Amino acid sequence: AFVGTVEAPSKVILFGEHAVVEGYGAISMAVDLRTRGKIFESEKDIVINLKDLGRSLTLDIENIPKLDLKNYNSGVKYVLCAIKSIVNYLKDRGYEDFKPFKLDISSDIPISCGLGSSASVVATTIKSFLSxxxxxxxxxxxxxICFSVEKEVQGRASITDTATVIYNSVLKIKNSNDFEVLKGTKLYKLLKGCHFLVVHVEKRKKKTAELVKEVAEHPRKEEIFRSIGKIVDKVEEVSTWEELGCLMVKNHELLRELGVSTSKIDKVVELGSRYGYGAKLSGAGGGGIVIILTDEDRREELLKSLKELEVLDVFECKVGMKSENQ
Ligand code: MEV
Structure with missing residues (x-):
């Protein structure tokens, strides 16, 4: 029998990617592209169907604390590591006799493009166990717990994806471990009224780790990071969509100087600035996504031009996931 649904949003980085790796601040935002977990009753085992991967996992609850994750690839590994981590966390706190359940996981979020799909799946899996x-x-x-899963599977991670997905809000990331939820602030209120397009422009040609390494070797990285840091400091003071869009374009220019943009990404940012208030690459780069702050009066022209460029996907987004059934 059907028991209930748990969900988690995805995230975009609005300002400060790459510089955040070196200790500068960043601003991230949850967006309403979600992972859904449908929970059903189960007789004995925990059964997880990963609809998008076409995989099904059957887990004997007694064996979960001893699960060996070495032989699994990353999509499945996130889910198994999530289950193992929450079981061990609860056992350490005196809980036992966990209920079995069946979980169908499906997601709107394209993978490996900077939208935090893994953090969203990990959060959904753990929430379903708790629920x-x-x-x-x-x-x-x-x-x-979710951050420890990201670290264990990826080797290295910043708190950005996990925290943004769990708090379902706008966050100031202070460094790779620390953040502040900006709900209720001037910036949060401004962003609440914004309409964004998240454009999946093209598949990423390089992995995040590779891009971070290339950036670390850039001869002018210090100067560029400082300029990005200054933009992040200014963001919390802006009052209009025009100012916000202008800072997005400035941040994009700096990411371009760092060498993480592509010609197609630049074309999309140019369209976003022409028909909207501003746009920028979001995430590690080398392809992936562009976020556009749209001007609703010129949205149709923008969408038509994006179609002509043959981008992979366009999602309309506002801040956060609209409802949260936990
Ligand atoms: C990747 O989404 C964002 C980077 O700043 C890396 C990180 O923060 O872990 C490039």
Missing amino acids: TNAISIPKKELCK
């Missing part, structure tokens, strides 16, 4: 067992833990704790 089935009627256990609630503070968001801060949930965030710690």
Whole structure:
């Protein structure tokens, strides 16, 4: 029988990617492209169907703490590591006799393009375990567990994706471990009224780690990071969509100087600035996504031009996931 649904949003970096790796601030935002977990009753095991990967996992609850993750590839590994981590976390706190359940996971989020799909799947998996067992833990704790999963599977990670997906809000990332939720602030209120397009421009040609390494070897990186840091400091003071869009374009120019843009990404940013308030590459780059702050009066022209450029996907987004059934 059907028990309920849990969901998690995805994220975009609005300002500050790459510089954040070197200790400068960044601003991220949750967007309403979601991962859904449908929970059903189960007789004995935990059964997880990863609809998008065409994989199904059957787990004997007793064996979960000893699961060996070495032989799994990353999509499946995130889910298994998530289950193992929440079971061990709860066992350490005296919980036992966990209920089995069946979970169907599906996602709107394109993978490996900077939208935080893995963090969203990890959060959905852990929330479904907690929901089935009627256990609630503070968001801060949930965030710690999800971040440890990202670190274990990826080797290296910043808190950005996990925290943004769990708090479902606008966040100031202070460094790779620390963040502040900006709900209720001047910037949050301004962003709440914005309409964004998230454009999946092209498949990324390089992995995040490779791009971060290339950037680390850039001869002018210090100067460029400082300029990006100054933009992030200014963002919290802006009052209009025009100012916000202008800072997005400035941040994009600096990412271009760092060498992480592509000619197609630049074309999309140019269209976004022509028909909207501004646009920029979002995430590690080398392809991936552009975020556009749209002018609703000129949206149709923008969409038509994007179609002509043959981008992969266009999603309309506002801040955060609209409803949260936890
Ligand atoms: C990748 O989405 C963003 C980077 O700043 C890397 C990171 O923060 O982990 C490039």
